[in-house]
Amino acid sequence: MSDTKSPFIVEGKLADNERLKAQSRHLRGTIEQDLQDPLTGGFTADNFQLIRFHGMYQQDDRDIRAERTKQKLEPLHNVMLRARLPGGICNPEQWLAIDKFADEYTMYGSIRLTTRQTFQFHGVLKPNIKLMHQTLNSVGIDSIATAGDVNRNVLCTSNPIESEVHQQAYEWATKISEHLLPKTRxxxxxxxxxxxxETxxxxxxxxxxYLPRKFKTTVVIPPQNDVDVHANDLNFVAIAENGKLVGFNVLVGGGLAMTHGDKTTFPRKADDFGFIPLEHTLAVAEAVVTTQRDWGNRVNRKNAKTKYTLERVGVDNFxxxxxxxxxxxxAESKPYEFTSRGDRIGWVEGIDGKFHLTLFIENGRILDYPGKTLKTGCREIAKIHQGDFRMTANQNLIVAGxxxxxxxxxxxxxxxxxxxxPDVSKQRMDSMACVALPTCPLAMAEAERFLPGAVDQLDEVMAKHGLSEDSVIFRVTGCPNGCGRAMLAxxxxxxxxxxxxxxxxxxxxEGTRIPRMFKENITEQEIMAxxxxxxxxxxxxxEANESFGDFVVRTGVIAPVINSAQDFYD
Incomplete structure (x- = not known):
């Protein structure tokens, strides 16, 4: 690392993850040996953490964990894989390969679209892990650096009407992703x-x-904030002139994760650093990452994200x-405005004369259900589609071009x-949840399985008050780590x-204000009341066109969060 004598380096005993990374032989560890071990379905010691840098998390089915313990069996270990798809784009051939593997080699048979604008496989057993990577590689997909202390899948606004600007922005998302990838083989x-x-x-x-903690990057095209810029460490806000991309406003230091009971952790909005022309994009991306690499907290992982580095060293210094x-x-930031975050469900015509069909996928779970064969339908579309598929950061799917x-x-x-x-409510379209139980080991409560019933109740409440044509941004996350982006709802x-x-x-x-806690530790019934x-x-x-979030702030139901480092817990 450079700048080791900087006054902004946090001194103290390093977190154990730092030892793990230093001893990993550039992320190799002993993963290969673990793959050959037939005595366990999981990964051991440091490898449990190292596989994250390869895009996987070790999980088990928590619904059956207790029963397996009674039977003196280890948990049903498996992995979740998150693919690397900058901008969420894949072609029909790739979709068919993804679909086939999910059918034949995962425990749940589903494709899960995520808030990180990519897909996940859930429930892949150890004997099939290598095949999974090789299958994806055969169609040009990998999962390098979609988890772990690295720059993760780069998001890009997915369904703008200005197709030419989107193409340019997507190309920059891909360039940023490639530039910031680990170089290890x-x-x-x-x-x-x-x-x-040789190593x-x-x-x-x-x-x-590697980095002190995970790092997230987006490219966003106003007026849509569909990638939720304030949930991410580094954001490039596209500035277009006469239909051409000319540069980016750069926003740094957003993040939503926190820890229950630890007031040194909090969600935080990103700071606007200013405008750069296109030719400086990769240099600035690299500089932000290396500054965080060198100044980020490697002693306390709970305070290791970029948002805490900015709070500690000061935005101007960073x-x-x-x-x-x-x-x-x-340069001074160029003016822009966010007006919405949701995906435009249905058909949209681009300026190039081609059409984009955005399909609402509740919770992003693509699976065949009785009377709703979503997975089969996507497969049949892929067989005839001549354009591409775009996965959105709101867990939906666009049949594009x-x-x-x-x-x-x-x-x-x-x-x-x-x-x-035809009967999907506006409220349902504006609701979102993370995966949570039964697969996520961090989940404290239900989210994905909770959401549909909760929206049913919310729809009834909305109808009762004559609000069926309205909606609120409603999000559920099973723990405080922020995957469902509830801290921008x-x-x-x-x-x-x-x-x-x-x-x-x-x-x-618009996704530019952090919500404040109104009631702690309450039940679904209390929430709905x-x-x-x-x-x-x-x-x-x-007031006219006043959103629910603005209403509760204006009327004093809840105080707005102005500076979350100072007033989030007030």
């Missing part, structure tokens, strides 16, 4: 039977012990260091298989324990 050696070389890997950007390393001076003469055929397949349903639920949640209110529709009362007040006395 460990992934190819272990999973793709790559030639084993001469160099990591000029990430460093030999920005100045980025300018120094990149050899770039930030459809020529006019193919619209009817694709829409017919979507309707036949329940991918288009108008109504956010954060799992506290089985059947219990912290209720947060007061975010806004509170929302019934407040939604009734909103219906009766809101």
């Amino acid at each position: 460990a992934y190819a050696e272990i999973w793709l039977n790559g030639e084993k070389l 001469t890997d160099k990591e000029p950007i990430l460093g030999d012990t 920005r100045a260091e980025v300018e120094k390393r990149a050899g770039v001076k930030f 459809v020529p006019a003469d193919q619209k009817d055929a694709i829409e017919a397949l979507a309707r036949e298989h329940g991918l288009i349903q 108008e109504v956010g639920l954060v799992g506290k324990g089985p059947g219990r949640y912290n209720l947060h209110l007061g975010g806004n529709r 509170i929302l019934d009362e407040l939604l009734g007040q909103w219906a009766g006395s809101r």
